[in-house]
Amino acid sequence: MAATIYDIDLDKNPANYQPLTPLAFLERAASVHPDRIAIVHGPLKRSYRDFYARARRLASALAQRGIGRGDTVSVMLPNTPAMLECHYGVPMTGAVLNTLNTRLDAKILAFSLEHSEAKVLITDREFSATIKAALAQSSRKPLVIDYDDPEFTGAGERLGALEYEDFLDGGDPDFVWSPPQDEWDAIALNYTSGTTGDPKGVVYHHRGAYLLAMGNILTAAMGQHPVYLWTLPMFHCNGWCFPWSLSLVAGTHVCLRAVRAKPMYDALADHKVTHLCGAPIVMSALLNAPASERRPLPHTVKFMTAAAPPPEAVLAAMKAAGFDVTHLYGLTEVYGPAVVNEWHQDWDALAPGEYAAKKARQGVRYPVLEALDVLDPVTMQPVPADGQTLGEVMFRGNVVMKGYLKNPAGTAKAFEGGWFHSGDLGVKYPDGYVQLKDRSKDIIISGGENISSIEVEDALYKHPAIQAAAVVAMPDEKWGETPCAFVELKPDQSVSAEDIVAWCRQNLASYKCPRTVIFTELPKTSTGKIQKFQLREMARTLKAAG
Incomplete structure (x- = not known):
């Protein structure tokens, strides 16, 4: 590509180009709105001044342990202040934050710790039994830091020699952190569900996290100082990047463990x-x-x-x-x-x-x-x-x-x-x-006709007695596949399979209607998505048994 007059003596320099990173959002919020409440958790109310200082303490304490660019810090935390602090403190060192799904079993967690080469693991006491088993199955021996949330009143043991608050006490609240050298540097690692084999490790960069956080503000019509309730797990796609979005508008995070x-x-x-x-x-x-x-x-x-x-x-x-x-x-x-x-x-x-x-x-x-x-x-x-x-x-x-x-x-x-x-x-x-x-795997092909499971589910959801529904393919000797509906009824409701099929016939072409209706509590992921792979297996088993 030939140079033009706009390519000559107009180079990038520190004055006109800085790598994009969402970490700067917290620094700005603490500077402009230091006394604004950033985090609410039970009786705790924490200002942006304190939020920023604690994130820097975490970064400092990690750096003292040798954590730096490209290292993985895994966390097993619910929606708590510590989880928010990790979204800033971990990448402030150049390290990569790996938020673990708190509903997964020890085998999958062990794979994630191994695959990510985790050097530090911060874990909530609620999940100590699963994490203990995962560590036993993994050759990785990360530094384990226990988080003892005052809002958790259940059982659970400490697995490491350090407690989170004690670890932070050793950090510097004035720690001078550096933005990424390159906005393409990794900021987070998220594992997919792994329903068809080992999970895949999805890598985010600072530029993408910055932009998606901005996109959330525009899309959700968030003005200054919104109040956000954490019903979405922060381990899921880093809470859709909202941990970073809220700092941009000096909003308040209302934490919720369950x-x-x-x-x-x-x-x-x-x-x-x-x-x-x-x-x-x-x-x-x-x-x-x-x-x-x-x-x-x-x-x-x-x-x-x-x-x-x-x-x-x-x-x-x-x-x-x-x-x-x-x-x-x-x-x-x-x-x-x-x-x-x-x-x-x-x-x-x-x-x-x-x-x-x-x-x-x-x-x-x-x-x-x-x-x-x-x-x-x-x-x-x-x-x-x-x-x-x-x-x-x-x-x-x-x-x-x-x-x-x-x-x-x-x-x-x-x-x-x-x-x-x-x-x-x-x-x-x-x-x-x-x-x-x-x-692509959920399309039901019955007698050569494509049936959308979503379309059938939409018809089922309109039934006044149905709380949740999912439709999958059931093998069929004549048609190849037929729709099989798994239905969860609302409390105190009663309806027959015949009634459900009759309802569908009023709303769908006959070939799209379920041939089989099963009443059950639907299996769901930690983020509330129905686990269709389990239902497909149930449908195959039922067909084989029938």
Whole structure:
């Protein structure tokens, strides 16, 4: 590329170029709003001045132990102040934060500690039994630091020689931390669920974390000083980058160890919460809470939800309860949510069915994502924008992961053709909005016809007795596969399988209706997503036994 007049004597220098990092958000908040409450946890209220000082203490204490650029610090923590401090203190040393899923078993955790080459492990006493077993199965011998949260009253032992507060006491609150040398440096490592083999280690960089945090502020319409309730696990995609977003607007983090209806309603009312995020299970907990646990909301609360599209009935109930629901979509590989159902005001006047249809779409790209499209995975050409032609949803931009740690083949496959392949199937509408139809592995092919499990689930959710539903393929000698519905009923509700099938026939083409209905409590991940791989195995087992 030939040089132009704009390429001569106009180079980068420290005055006009600094690597982007979300760590600077906390430094600014502590400088501009030092007395603002940053963290609430039970009776604890901590200012931004103290939040920043404690993050620097953590960075200093880690640095004294030799932790630096490229080292992995793993943490097994619920949504607590320590977890927030780790999001800043760990990368302030140049190290990489690996937040472990608190619901996983010892074998998977041992794999993560081994694969990430963890040098330090900070662990909450609640999870000591699992972590003890994981450490026994791993050849890694990280420095173990126990976190003894005053809000945890259960049992659990200390596994290391150091307690978190004692460790921080040895750190310098004025520690001079340095931004990353390169904004491409890794800031976090997140492991995927690993339902079909070993988990993949998704690597985030400072630039992406900075941009996604900014995108959250714009997408969630967060003005200055929002109050955010932590119902989304911070171990999940680093809490969708909201631990960094809140510092940008000097907001308040309201911590919550466990997602239950009464503590949620108490926090919403007592702290005047403005925003929260979560999977559909969080909505379910709020909507199905008994009257004795509910409290009036002080104002309309913005609720960002991901995973499956919220069913029409759930959206209506949330709106009636005082929540403004925004539907997001993303994956671990794109820092959490990178697609939003950006709402147009004139859609408010639509008839209920049309309104719900608009609400159920995943939407358009985040302001900080460069490209989103639905492509034919073979030709890599965009599918027609007709709302019907299936293709694979793909991403391109600065909020796409660096790649999979120590997995060049997996990284190459994910980025084939210059796009990140999500593995999700969807359609694109004439207005550019994307709607998921299924994971590629969740499409049910019955008698040569493609059946979207999401479409069948949507019909099931409209039934007044159904609390949760999931549809998977059941092997069938005649049709190849048929839809099998797993249904979880609301408390004190009773309905037969025949009633469920009859209901579906009123709402779906006959070939799409479940041939089998099973009543059970649905298996869910720690983030509330229904574990369809377990249900597929159950369907295969039931068919073989039948």
